[in-house]
Amino acid sequence: MSDLRNVIVAIFHEILTTTNSTLTGELTDDSILLESGLDSLGFAVLVARLEEELEYDPFTIMEEPVYPTTFQEFVDIYNKNAPK
Amino acid sequence: MKLSNFIDDAEDETVILASDNMNLRVQDLSTERDRFSSFLTVIHGKNVTLDFKSNFVLAMWLILLDGRASRLTLLPPELDNENKSKFIQLTNSKFILSDRDIHSVALEPYSVNLTFYDVTQLQTEEIASSQSLSDFETQWILLTSGTTGSPKLVRHTLKSLTNTSKRSKKMTKRTWGLLYGLQRIAGLQVFLQSLLSCNKLVIAEIEQSLAEKIQLFSRHAVDCLSATPTLWRQMLMFTEFPKFTFTTITLGGEIVDGNILRALKKTFPQAKIRHIYASTEAGVGFSVADGLPGFPESYLHNPISDVSLKLTETNTLLIRSNSRSSGYLGSATLDVVEGYIDTGDLIRIKEDRCYFEGRENGTINVGGNKVHPEHIEQVLLEFPGVRFAHVTAKKSPIIGSLVQANIVIDDSIINQKEFIAKLREHCNGQLERFMVPAFFKIEDEIKLNASGKICRNE
Numbered sequence: 144m145s146d147l148r149n150v151i152v153a154i155f156h157e158i159l160t161t162t163n164s165t166l167t168g169e170l171t172d173d174s175i176l177l178e179s180g181l182d183s184l185g186f187a188v189l190v191a192r193l194e195e196e197l198e199y200d201p202f203t204i205m206e207e208p209v210y211p212t213t214f215q216e217f218v219d220i221y222n223k224n225a226p227k
Numbered sequence: 228m229k230l231s232n233f234i235d236d237a238e239d240e241t242v243i244l245a246s247d248n249m250n251l252r253v254q255d256l257s258t259e260r261d262r263f264s265s266f267l268t269v270i271h272g273k274n275v276t277l278d279f280k281s282n283f284v285l286a287m288w289l290i291l292l293d294g295r296a297s298r299l300t301l302l303p304p305e306l307d308n309e310n311k312s313k314f315i316q317l318t319n320s321k322f323i324l325s326d327r328d329i330h331s332v333a334l335e336p337y338s339v340n341l342t343f344y345d346v347t348q349l350q351t352e353e354i355a356s357s358q359s360l361s362d363f364e365t366q367w368i369l370l371t372s373g374t375t376g377s378p379k380l381v382r383h384t385l386k387s388l389t390n391t392s393k394r395s396k397k398m399t400k401r402t403w404g405l406l407y408g409l410q411r412i413a414g415l416q417v418f419l420q421s422l423l424s425c426n427k428l429v430i431a432e433i434e435q436s437l438a439e440k441i442q443l444f445s446r447h448a449v450d451c452l453s454a455t456p457t458l459w460r461q462m463l464m465f466t467e468f469p470k471f472t473f474t475t476i477t478l479g480g481e482i483v484d485g486n487i488l489r490a491l492k493k494t495f496p497q498a499k500i501r502h503i504y505a506s507t508e509a510g511v512g513f514s515v516a517d518g519l520p521g522f523p524e525s526y527l528h529n530p531i532s533d534v535s536l537k538l539t540e541t542n543t544l545l546i547r548s549n550s551r552s553s554g555y556l557g558s559a560t561l562d563v564v565e566g567y568i569d570t571g572d573l574i575r576i577k578e579d580r581c582y583f584e585g586r587e588n589g590t591i592n593v594g595g596n597k598v599h600p601e602h603i604e605q606v607l608l609e610f611p612g613v614r615f616a617h618v619t620a621k622k623s624p625i626i627g628s629l630v631q632a633n634i635v636i637d638d639s640i641i642n643q644k645e646f647i648a649k650l651r652e653h654c655n656g657q658l659e660r661f662m663v664p665a666f667f668k669i670e671d672e673i674k675l676n677a678s679g680k681i682c683r684n685e
Contacts, residue, residue, distance in 0.1 A: 163655060177437070177438070177464055178438070183461045183594060183625065184593070184665075187594070187623045187625035187626040187629055188629060190624070191623055191665065191666070202624040202625065205486075208487070208489060210463040210464045211464065212464055212465070
């Protein structure tokens with residue numbers, strides 16, 4: 144479980160760099176995604192990059208669309224929708 | 228009929244426009260009209276260009292100027308000076324109105340016969356100069372990038388712009404939120420719809436963050452909102468957002484998918500949800516309120532209100548309606564065949580339903596922003612080491628599409644990662660943020676077709 148979280152954190156930081164965004168404060172479970180330094184474009188790139196890395200995109204798979212507010216919720220979506 | 232007539236029946240105390248720190252009531256508008264009466268006489272029957280940064284100030288001046296100026300040209304404040312000069316000349320504008328001090332020098336050589344007015348510095352009267360001058364059917368000139376990269380001017384009238392707006396018979400108290408810029412058709416449609424029914428329009432400004440805009444709307448209890456799917460997805464990520472009690476939800480500007488429709492239905496079960504198909508050239512085309520993406524195939528066979536839809540041989544959507552503009556200003560010609568405009572949007576039919584597939588010319592829609600692949604390719608090719616470049620769309624469930632750059636680079640380049648980092652930096656300096664490729668793929672070769680052109684439709 145924590146492996147997945149680590150991957151997400153690593154790529155999160157990668158996207159911050161490539162989209163010229165700055166992390167506001169620290170990235171914790173409670174960090175509000177849209178206030179973390181990533182805007183919707185950065186967020187979209189993050190999801191696309193994660194799909195490349197993890198080979199699945201929960202936002203495309205999801206039956207019931209969920210829109211995460213915090214970082215923890217974001218990671219949960221990836222855990223819940225991981226292919227068996 | 229001019230804009231100010233829309234609120235003739237409203238009571239003086241009715242708030243028409245609201246912003247962060249201001250409320251404009253019907254009687255305030257009358258006061259402003261009296262205060263600026265001399266100025267309004269000066270511009271009467273003339274062509275005026277409006278270059279406003281503030282949506283709120285622009286909204287008020289649109290109400291004051293419609294029916295008085297013969298032509299109103301709306302220019303976005305971020306437009307470059309070269310294009311501004313070009314359009315001022317093309318629209319034969321005698322006056323530029325702005326809400327800030329814009330230097331005439333920057334607009335040489337076209338500024339010779341031009342008079343600049345900063346509305347915040349205008350001289351006002353205590354008593355209105357009583358001059359009853361006859362109304363004009365003001366021409367509204369809007370900017371669009373059309374089907375190619377270069378901006379064009381599109382001609383409308385109040386009639387063509389409000390063709391599909393309905394006047395609420397019950398005059399129910401609604402409060403609209405404005406998220407868009409007022410210079411584009413999306414923003415204008417919200418403004419006109421709100422004004423037509425004497426509702427309150429809560430106006431957000433460009434410099435506000437989305438969080439601030441949502442707070443503003445919440446303070447004013449906005450219950451009607453129009454936004455792109457990307458914006459709706461973003462707003463749904465705010466914890467407080469589900470607390471809104473929307474009665475009317477409108478989507479447009481991008482392809483609307485089933486996921487966002489379902490999410491909105493779930494979060495706001497009491498709202499009427501519709502997605503609107505519109506373009507600057509076609510005006511407002513039609514709307515779909517059945518909760519499903521795309522539109523029923525039956526729309527292609529039976530006109531909806533006065534709107535007729537057809538498909539071309541290449542499956543692009545043709546539209547004919549009274550909402551359409553009367554054409555472009557300048558040398559560009561609006562392609563109209565038997566009254567139909569080719570929207571350039573590709574349609575796929577599946578099980579009695581028409582779905583939007585993207586643009587025929589390959590324009591990429593990044594969160595509502597039009598991106599032209601060729602332009603980005605040019606920028607990429609400027610960078611030493613890039614031999615070929617092909618820009619494609621990468622589908623995104625978050626903002627519709629992202630930009631992907633597929634490139635062939637010099638064999639001599641060993642450190643590819645470093646090269647990409649520098650190439651990205653080069654793009655950052657030349658392109659707007661949403662145009663900068665989100666992904667770079669290094670290819671061995673790029674496919675060319677028989678004429679030696681890049682294969683774009685695979």
